[in-house]
Amino acid sequence: MPTLSNFYTIKDVSEHKAKDDCWIIVDGKVYDVTKYLDDHPGGDDVILEATGRDATDDFEDAGHSKSARELMEQYYIGEFDTSSPIATKKGFSESFAQLKKKQYLGLSVAVVGISVIVGFLYLRKK
Numbered sequence: 001m002p003t004l005s006n007f008y009t010i011k012d013v014s015e016h017k018a019k020d021d022c023w024i025i026v027d028g029k030v031y032d033v034t035k036y037l038d039d040h041p042g043g044d045d046v047i048l049e050a051t052g053r054d055a056t057d058d059f060e061d062a063g064h065s066k067s068a069r070e071l072m073e074q075y076y077i078g079e080f081d082t083s084s085p086i087a088t089k090k091g092f093s094e095s096f097a098q099l100k101k102k103q104y105l106g107l108s109v110a111v112v113g114i115s116v117i118v119g120f121l122y123l124r125k126k
């Protein structure tokens with residue numbers, strides 16, 4: 001029998017990033033792991049660090065066993081709404097924006113520097 005699932009956007013999931021209210025996204029599914037944090041063999045910090053974004057890569061990198069995957073089923077609360085944009089690595093979008101800012105700054109400094117040198121050479125020739 002088909003079942004209706006809850007769908008959560010990244011905004012919904014981002015509202016549950018605390019130790020006493022923690023959701024994670026793994027493989028397109030959303031889990032409320034609040035009650036599991038203290039029991040997690042990998043520690044609560046790794047899970048808390050992976051909230052508010054797609055934690056699939058971190059979950060897979062840890063090489064979870066079959067029993068760990070079975071265990072997580074009891075924390076399943078719904079599907080992740082993939083129509084919303086999402087980062088897979090923490091801070092990727094922020095660091096990309098910072099990099100772009102730095103590039104603009106570098107370009108401005110180069111333009112000013114070249115103008116000064118050209119101006120200097122021009123004046124010396126006179």
Ligand code: HEM
Nearest residue numbers: 033041042046047050055058059062063064065068071072
């Ligand atoms: C409902 C979700 C989760 C469950 C049920 C779960 C369960 C487990 C279990 C049972 C282990 C012990 C080893 C094993 O049997 O594989 C483990 C280890 C570990 N988990 Fe999770 N885990 C969950 C989510 C996560 C997430 C989201 C991350 C990373 C962000 C993570 C990172 C780790 C790490 C790093 C270990 C390493 C332990 C070590 O070998 O030192 N886990 N987890």
